Amino acid sequence: MGNDELWQRYQDWLYYHEGLDLYLDVSRMRFDDALVEELEPKFEKAFRDMEELEAGAIANPDEDRMVGHYWLRDPDRAPAELREEIVNTLSDIEDFARRIREGDITSPTGDRFTDILSIGIGGSALGPEFVSEALAADSPPMEIHFIDNTDPAGIDRTLNRLKAKDRLKSTLVIVTSKSGGTPETRNGMLEVHNFYDKEGLPFPRHAVAITVPGSKMDELERVEGWLAEFPMFDWVGGRTSEMSAVGLLSASLLGIDIRSLLEGAKEMDEATRVPDVKRNPAALLALAWYYAGNGKGEKDMVILPYKDSLLLFSRYLQQLVMESLGKEKDLDGNIVHQGIAVYGNKGSTDQHAYVQQLREGVPNFFATFIEVLEDRSAEWFEQNSYQLEVESDATSGDFLSGFLQGTRQALYENGRDSITITISQVNPRTVGALIALYERAVGFYASLVNINAYHQPGVEAGKKAAASVIDLQRKILETLRNTGQSDLTTLAERADAAEEIETVYKIVRHLAANQRVRLEGDRANPSRLQVSI
Numbered sequence: 001m002g003n004d005e006l007w008q009r010y011q012d013w014l015y016y017h018e019g020l021d022l023y024l025d026v027s028r029m030r031f032d033d034a035l036v037e038e039l040e041p042k043f044e045k046a047f048r049d050m051e052e053l054e055a056g057a058i059a060n061p062d063e064d065r066m067v068g069h070y071w072l073r074d075p076d077r078a079p080a081e082l083r084e085e086i087v088n089t090l091s092d093i094e095d096f097a098r099r100i101r102e103g104d105i106t107s108p109t110g111d112r113f114t115d116i117l118s119i120g121i122g123g124s125a126l127g128p129e130f131v132s133e134a135l136a137a138d139s140p141p142m143e144i145h146f147i148d149n150t151d152p153a154g155i156d157r158t159l160n161r162l163k164a165k166d167r168l169k170s171t172l173v174i175v176t177s178k179s180g181g182t183p184e185t186r187n188g189m190l191e192v193h194n195f196y197d198k199e200g201l202p203f204p205r206h207a208v209a210i211t212v213p214g215s216k217m218d219e220l221e222r223v224e225g226w227l228a229e230f231p232m233f234d235w236v237g238g239r240t241s242e243m244s245a246v247g248l249l250s251a252s253l254l255g256i257d258i259r260s261l262l263e264g265a266k267e268m269d270e271a272t273r274v275p276d277v278k279r280n281p282a283a284l285l286a287l288a289w290y291y292a293g294n295g296k297g298e299k300d301m302v303i304l305p306y307k308d309s310l311l312l313f314s315r316y317l318q319q320l321v322m323e324s325l326g327k328e329k330d331l332d333g334n335i336v337h338q339g340i341a342v343y344g345n346k347g348s349t350d351q352h353a354y355v356q357q358l359r360e361g362v363p364n365f366f367a368t369f370i371e372v373l374e375d376r377s378a379e380w381f382e383q384n385s386y387q388l389e390v391e392s393d394a395t396s397g398d399f400l401s402g403f404l405q406g407t408r409q410a411l412y413e414n415g416r417d418s419i420t421i422t423i424s425q426v427n428p429r430t431v432g433a434l435i436a437l438y439e440r441a442v443g444f445y446a447s448l449v450n451i452n453a454y455h456q457p458g459v460e461a462g463k464k465a466a467a468s469v470i471d472l473q474r475k476i477l478e479t480l481r482n483t484g485q486s487d488l489t490t491l492a493e494r495a496d497a498a499e500e501i502e503t504v505y506k507i508v509r510h511l512a513a514n515q516r517v518r519l520e521g522d523r524a525n526p527s528r529l530q531v532s533i
């Protein structure tokens with residue numbers, strides 16, 4: 001296609017939202033009118049599905065749940081019985097955050113809380129991590145740290161860094177788990193609790209819980225008398241919970257304007273209710289994704305924000321897209337192995353990592369550029385008038401923009417598709433809008449390919465498998481205590497795990513590395529190893 005045709009295609013398919021000052025350009029996705037026509041009936045169903053979802057239908061049939069993340073930013077759309085709790089939770093969050101920031105609520109030593117330690121995983125971490133990286137000021141009212149894994153060394157490093165700065169006594173610990181039982185989060189909470197106990201600091205007076213009422217963590221919070229608790233709702237999925245207490249509490253504590261975040265999301269929601277593909281940005285994204293992967297995820301989604309502060313958007317989208325769309329069965333029970341793989345970090349940095357392969361290598365992807373027009377913050381321009389020219393008539397921001405345009409063009413010329421989303425600046429409204437845009441696009445795409453976007457059965461399988469390894473480990477240790485030293489094969493037999501001898505070997509090797517058992521013999525011949533406690 002020549003430049004004139006491309007310019008015409010750009011204009012024909014350009015979506016512009018005036019209120020949000022947001023552009024969506026799908027012109028470099030080479031779908032044709034025939035596909036748009038073919039998908040028309042599927043989109044009509046997708047629009048109907050979405051309307052029913054927002055009206056309170058059981059849109060997550062596998063878990064018999066409603067899907068209500070859109071209600072978080074527009075409570076009037078929620079079923080009447082839910083509205084009050086949504087509104088009250090938001091004002092409770094704002095009130096608590098204000099009292100913490102103003103020193104009305106202090107730590108047990110009377111110190112103002114200076115730091116937030118957020119313990120959570122998946123949707124209970126990725127949203128807060130993305131939003132704090134994107135929106136926290138250069139010198140925010142509080143510093144935030146994350147424990148989002150059950151890695152003892154990672155937990156120790158975070159705690160030791162806080163201790164080294166004498167900040168433990170002024171740290172607010174937010175433990176977030178919708179289910180209240182996720183092992184990684186439970187482990188992180190117990191490790192931090194233990195560390196505080198050893199430091200002689202009363203953990204409960206530092207701790208805040210965000211969980212579904214009645215969960216194990218809710219029970220613990222009540223028994224131990226934690227500082228506060230905020231509810232999670234069962235009709236909000238983890239990967240769509242940024243606009244609930246999961247994301248709003250830490251954002252508010254960081255001084256981020258959460259009302260703008262919600263407003264941006266609400267404004268995008270209104271835009272993505274329009275039942276017309278060409279006038280609906282989320283439908284345009286779903287169309288582009290369907291075209292790129294032939295409705296089967298045949299191409300990966302590479303997320304390339306040309307803005308440092310949006311670095312974690314791709315990690316956030318990995319869960320939102322892949323945990324929603326990566327499903328073995330469709331809604332009719334057919335085996336479909338659906339999904340779209342997501343990766344990326346930021347431009348232009350990634351041009352010095354993997355863009356070489358994008359430009360010339362295996363064409364198994366489509367790129368999504370995120371362009372931010374303003375090179376620096378509004379505050380910067382209030383204090384500065386002159387930007388450094390790194391070359392005549394060129395600033396570093398011009399180079400960033402040039403790299404985006406150049407990479408988009410270089411990819412297109414070599415037959416690689418891309419989408420470009422353009423916003424004026426990274427602020428709570430535009431971040432809220434981006435989150436809402438992708439939440440809706442995932443929902444539309446799921447309808448197009450007839451899957452449930454709102455459950456995660458595969459993760460349960462992993463959780464069960466992990467639990468069985470831990471159970472086997474207990475049997476191994478009990479066996480060793482009762483029978484003393486034994487070779488690996490005999491140990492496996494005595495632990496009724498002869499069929500899982502490799503797992504037994506992996507367990508004892510890990511235990512030995514952590515001084516829990518002794519392993520003697522030739523490591524290259526594991527079956528003859530002698531194991532003892």
Ligand SMILES: O=P(O)(O)OC[C@H]1O[C@](O)(CO)[C@@H](O)[C@@H]1O
Nearest residue numbers: 122123124177178179182238459
């Ligand atoms: O908030 P919870 O219940 O601890 O779950 C954490 C994460 O684990 C999952 O349930 C499975 O990955 C996610 O959907 C969720 O965000």
